[in-house]
Amino acid sequence: xxxxxxxxTVGLAISLIGSLLAHSASPxxxxxxxxxxxxxxxxxxxxxxxxxxxxxxxxxxxQRIRVLIRVADLLWPYENEKARAVFVEAxxxxxxxxxxxxxxxxxxxxxxxxxxxxxxxxxxSAIGKRDVTWARKLSDQMLDEDTREAKExxxxxxxxxxxxxxxxxxxxxxxxxxxxxxxxNFARLSLRYPPSLMLPMFLYKLAETxxxxxxxxxxxxxxxxxxxxxxxxxxxxxxPFARNREVGEMPAWTIYRLPEGFxxxxxxxxxxxxxxxxxxxxxxxxxxxxTSTGNRLSDPAQMWLALTRLETEVQTQIxxxxxxxxQAKGRLFxxxxxxxxxxxxxxxxxxxxxxxxxxxxxxxxxxxTKPATRERDLALAVLRAPAAESLxxxxxxxxxxxxxxxxxQVISLLYFFERFADA
Numbered sequence: 207x208x209x210x211x212x213x214x215t216v217g218l219a220i221s222l223i224g225s226l227l228a229h230s231a232s233p234x235x236x237x238x239x240x241x242x243x244x245x246x247x248x249x250x251x252x253x254x255x256x257x258x259x260x261x262x263x264x265x266x267x268x269q270r271i272r273v274l275i276r277v278a279d280l281l282w283p284y285e286n287e288k289a290r291a292v293f294v295e296a297x298x299x300x301x302x303x304x305x306x307x308x309x310x311x312x313x314x315x316x317x318x319x320x321x322x323x324x325x326x327x328x329x330x331s332a333i334g335k336r337d338v339t340w341a342r343k344l345s346d347q348m349l350d351e352d353t354r355e356a357k358e359x360x361x362x363x364x365x366x367x368x369x370x371x372x373x374x375x376x377x378x379x380x381x382x383x384x385x386x387x388x389x390x391n392f393a394r395l396s397l398r399y400p401p402s403l404m405l406p407m408f409l410y411k412l413a414e415t416x417x418x419x420x421x422x423x424x425x426x427x428x429x430x431x432x433x434x435x436x437x438x439x440x441x442x443x444x445x446p447f448a449r450n451r452e453v454g455e456m457p458a459w460t461i462y463r464l465p466e467g468f469x470x471x472x473x474x475x476x477x478x479x480x481x482x483x484x485x486x487x488x489x490x491x492x493x494x495x496x497t498s499t500g501n502r503l504s505d506p507a508q509m510w511l512a513l514t515r516l517e518t519e520v521q522t523q524i525x526x527x528x529x530x531x532x533q534a535k536g537r538l539f540x541x542x543x544x545x546x547x548x549x550x551x552x553x554x555x556x557x558x559x560x561x562x563x564x565x566x567x568x569x570x571x572x573x574x575t576k577p578a579t580r581e582r583d584l585a586l587a588v589l590r591a592p593a594a595e596s597l598x599x600x601x602x603x604x605x606x607x608x609x610x611x612x613x614x615q616v617i618s619l620l621y622f623f624e625r626f627a628d629a
Contacts, residue, residue: 254280258292267303271296271325275332282336293333297344300325327373331380338381338388345377345392364400371399375408382411390423397430401441406452406462409445414465420445424474432481436508439485443512446474453515454508455553460589460619476524479531482512486534490541501578507546510538514554564595568603581609585616 254277264270278292303325326348334341352370374396381389393408405427413420424445431439440454447453448470450462486509503511513535521528539547562570564587571583584607591600600620607613 251281251284255288258295267299268325271299271303271329274299275329279332279336289336293329297326297329297333300329301348323376324369324373327377331377334377334381334388334392335384338385338391341388342391345374345395349395349398367399368402371396372402372404374399375402375404379404379408379411382415386412386416386419390419393423394426397427401427401431401434401438403441403456403458403460405441406444410462410464410468413468421471421474425477428474428477428481433485436485436505436512437502439482440508440512442478443516446471446478447516447519453512455503455511457502470519470523472523475519476527479516479520479524479527482509483527483530483534485509486513486538490537501582503550504542504546506538506541507550510535510542511550511553513538514550515557564591564599564603568606572606577608581607581612585612588616589619 257273257277261270261273264273274292274296278289278296281289281292326344330341330344330348333344349370352366374392378389378392378396381392389412393412396405409420409424409427412423424442428442431442436454437457440452440456443449443453444451444462448464448468450464451459485505489506489509513531517528517531517535520531542550567587567590568584571580571587574580574583584603588600588604588607591603601617604613604616604620607616
């Protein structure tokens with residue numbers, strides 16, 4: 207048996223034994239006749255303990271960690287100290303794995319790539335469902351180490367900080383079903399780092415079960431990120447307006463899944479617009495460089511786009527702010543260089559054109575003469591593919607993307623959001 211098959215078999219065995227343990231823990235009617243010596247709690251626990259040593263034969267560290275987490279979780283109600291020791295072993299393995307490999311991509315067959323989760327957060331998430339205080343202590347220790355390492359780098363990058371935000375919010379999201387208070391503690395830790403698209407995801411997931419808590423947390427988020435550049439601040443634009451994506455041109459974006467029946471919150475809309483208008487007034491009172499660089503738009507250009515895309519909602523839902531928004535838009539546009547005016551105007555015009563079919567989008571993108579524009583438009587077409595399109599056709603379109611890193615990211619997003627869950 208190969209190591210991968212062995213790992214699968216061990217995991218399946220542990221799951222079955224776990225089911226038996228749960229079954230044996232519940233009240234049962236007395237059965238007549240002989241009972242197998244294997245069908246009892248001590249035997250089941252011993253089999254689970256035996257798997258700890260067996261995992262040392264695994265070549266794949268991630269699989270080993272996954273099995274150790276399952277073992278620890280099953281042992282927790284019966285042998286707490288042993289369970290804690292197994293969690294510690296898993297966390298030590300995860301720490302070593304991260305030192306050796308860092309964050310990256312792993313190929314999982316033709317046309318499929320996925321982000322390897324930071325295994326430290328995977329272990330902490332499992333611990334958090336049993337002991338949130340211990341999980342918080344481990345996360346604080348880990349964040350201190352990551353921050354120290356970032357400071358020691360010659361050129362520390364913002365991307366590393368953003369990834370920490372994503373990991374913390376992923377951890378928080380995983381705890382929501384079992385420990386909402388613990389989940390919010392981790393979500394608040396994420397506010398130390400630049401926001402990412404994981405922030406709206408967490409807010410919408412929290413709102414599924416507790417809209418009041420989600421709205422309150424949004425206000426904390428708004429206070430924490432009020433002075434951030436637009437490519438960060440505008441990650442806050444979707445939630446109050448019940449939108450499925452941001453109103454700015456973001457470094458990374460996706461289409462969010464809103465909870466059933468989710469509707470805009472007028473008070474939060476007003477708070478967001480007030481904060482955005484305050485940023486506009488700050489720019490207008492002390493103009494800064496407004497030229498967009500590369501594919502990124504300047505802050506004034508992002509502000510104009512945001513106000514333009516929200517204009518209808520403002521007029522219908524918070525009409526008392528409509529004049530303020532209109533005036534801010536006009537003054538911002540006059541501040542933009544002609545090239546930026548043309549660019550943002552083109553973005554809005556393209557947004558308002560009749561929608562092209564999937565094939566038309568791919569054909570149009572493929573004909574772009576500028577490589578960067580071609581890559582961007584192909585990626586957008588793939589991510590916006592209608593649900594009726596087959597997996598094979600969408601992956602074939604993604605294969606047209608020349609930039610391998612971008613292609614991996616696009617395909618990862620398709621699978622991450624279960625775009626082809628039934629495929």
